[in-house]
Amino acid sequence: MHGIHTIDTGFGRPRFDAAYLVVERGRGAFIDSGTSHALPRFLDAITAADLAPREIDWVILTHVHLDHAGGAGELMRHLPKAMLAVHPRGARHMIDPSALIAGASAVYGEDRVRSDYGDIVPVPKDRVIEADDGFVVDLAGRALLCLDTPGHAKHHIAIHDERANAFFTGDIFGLSYREFDTDAGAFIVPTTSPVQFDPDEAHASIERMMRYEPQAMYLTHFDRVTDVKRLADDLHAQIDAMVAIARQHADTPDREDRIAAAFAEFYVERARRHGVTMAPDAIVKLLKVDIRLNAQGILVWLDRARKPPNH
Numbered sequence: 001m002h003g004i005h006t007i008d009t010g011f012g013r014p015r016f017d018a019a020y021l022v023v024e025r026g027r028g029a030f031i032d033s034g035t036s037h038a039l040p041r042f043l044d045a046i047t048a049a050d051l052a053p054r055e056i057d058w059v060i061l062t063h064v065h066l067d068h069a070g071g072a073g074e075l076m077r078h079l080p081k082a083m084l085a086v087h088p089r090g091a092r093h094m095i096d097p098s099a100l101i102a103g104a105s106a107v108y109g110e111d112r113v114r115s116d117y118g119d120i121v122p123v124p125k126d127r128v129i130e131a132d133d134g135f136v137v138d139l140a141g142r143a144l145l146c147l148d149t150p151g152h153a154k155h156h157i158a159i160h161d162e163r164a165n166a167f168f169t170g171d172i173f174g175l176s177y178r179e180f181d182t183d184a185g186a187f188i189v190p191t192t193s194p195v196q197f198d199p200d201e202a203h204a205s206i207e208r209m210m211r212y213e214p215q216a217m218y219l220t221h222f223d224r225v226t227d228v229k230r231l232a233d234d235l236h237a238q239i240d241a242m243v244a245i246a247r248q249h250a251d252t253p254d255r256e257d258r259i260a261a262a263f264a265e266f267y268v269e270r271a272r273r274h275g276v277t278m279a280p281d282a283i284v285k286l287l288k289v290d291i292r293l294n295a296q297g298i299l300v301w302l303d304r305a306r307k308p309p310n311h
């Protein structure tokens with residue numbers, strides 16, 4: 001639809017991590033790159049859209065977390081004409097990815113980073129464009145407007161596609177796994193993962209996108225959702241509820257586990273109310289990684305928020 005093709009990057013599990021190919025009058029733009037393991041899937045998508053690699057003009061990154069951007073350097077090597085558009089705060093990490101690799105290695109360990117994310121190679125500086133707030137990527141006359149949308153990460157942009165009146169939302173419009181679809185539509189959960197989650201910024205970024213009255217949102221995790229107003233309301237309510245849960249357990253010694261358990265219960269309850277008939281265990285299994293990351297990220301924010309300034 002509107003020349004937008006979903007690529008399942010295969011990261012983690014099927015239907016977990018998406019990237020997109022937008023095609024306009026024989027030219028293409030990728031939104032996000034997945035990891036370098038996904039390279040063959042990107043090359044297949046080019047062929048399936050009847051294009052050649054030299055007809056790809058852009059790779060636009062929503063943010064530089066590795067499930068979205070880890071493969072950008074490798075992908076760019078195969079796209080001779082493409083420029084990389086990325087948030088100004090993310091640009092230097094694409095030119096020199098060593099800090100990203102070190103950061104991920106500190107959390108997951110070096111071996112796992114290598115096996116999960118593959119080779120993370122630099123993008124030549126002269127192929128990187130900093131997408132400031134309001135920057136418009138011109139894809140054969142089709143405007144792709146980049147908006148600074150912090151809340152999940154400070155290096156995050158959402159991309160408004162004028163033609164489709166839709167956003168490519170990266171992780172700022174939550175995650176919605178297709179396994180949870182019911183007659184009531186999509187089921188959505190915010191991502192509050194470390195280390196730059198901020199609830200006020202997340203609320204504001206969601207509202208900023210909603211002012212365009214978008215017809216659809218293209219999420220990284222996973223694919224296109226409609227009924228956008230309901231989902232936005234849902235995200236706002238959940239962010240507030242999750243902050244309240246985190247505050248309630250903030251001073252207990254095993255706070256991360258308690259918050260994770262409370263989040264699990266909260267999402268299961270919401271999924272059941274949404275009409276999801278899966279067993280609670282199955283629901284928690286699909287959200288397991290997100291539950292843990294959400295608990296960790298909300299605590300990072302809470303500790304930052306409670307720290308008195310200048311101390």
Ligand SMILES: [Zn+2]
Pocket residue numbers: 065067068171220221
């Ligand atoms: Zn992500």
